[in-house]
Amino acid sequence: MKDPLLDLPGYSLRRAAAAVMGEFVARLEPLGLRLSDVSALLLVGANPGVTASQLGRMLDIQRANMVPMIARMEAARLLLRQPIDGKSHGLRLTEIGQARLAEAQRVIHGFEAELMERVPQAHREHFKPALDALWRD
Template sequence: MVQRAANTPIRFGLLPELIGYRLRLAQLAVFKDFCEHVGGAEMTPTLFGVLALVEANPGMTQAQLAEAIQLDRSSIVSILDKLEARGLVERRRAPNNRRSNALRLTADGEALVAELLPEVHAHEQRLVRHLDADEQKTLRALLDKVISVTS
């Protein structure tokens, strides 16, 4: 046989055995649902993550943000440029250490997060809609065990 018949189902070989493969598929599903249902085309999981982190840590620095979200300091710059241009985040010079910026959400930023929260929770509910409460708890715990591999 030189070529597979067009109607033959594709075999996934050893991929389905691999946790990493399933994680990638799960993340694709999450990303797709988020982008379709949360905040319109200008919102992404990463941007929302930055907003959530700055909200939870008013006055945090860009270096702290970079570490928290696991990106290089230089990558944070354009993300904040974007959010600042939309009037969602503010960079104030930190008075006690004038090398740093103290980050905070603007009133508009706070309002946007508040507005997105129901959409994020609806998104979350769709993701786990085939899992009961116990299973959700279990999934979180098991993912934590995988995450702890790096540390």
């Protein structure tokens, strides 16, 4: 059976991302965290007081889509919002949030290490730089 897709780098990118993210999501499941939660957790942890808008810009997520995400994490007692002025709120991790972040970080680092192991050593150092060229200008 011919498969012309196998010659297309773009298809390789798509399938590789799907496979890797699927596995990552599976490892996150025991923590009760979604993919998007983890990035927010990391970013709020590293930048206490950021607003939802700033977060959205860093993650390239629309403001509208930040709302349910923040609400869910707040409901899970992972973070809290404190008013900065009349229209902005600063986000900070609760203690629960910090603990969950620490767990997530263990998962992340283990996962990233295994990910890089799966890339043949000859290509390893080229992996991230090549990908970064495609989305960071």
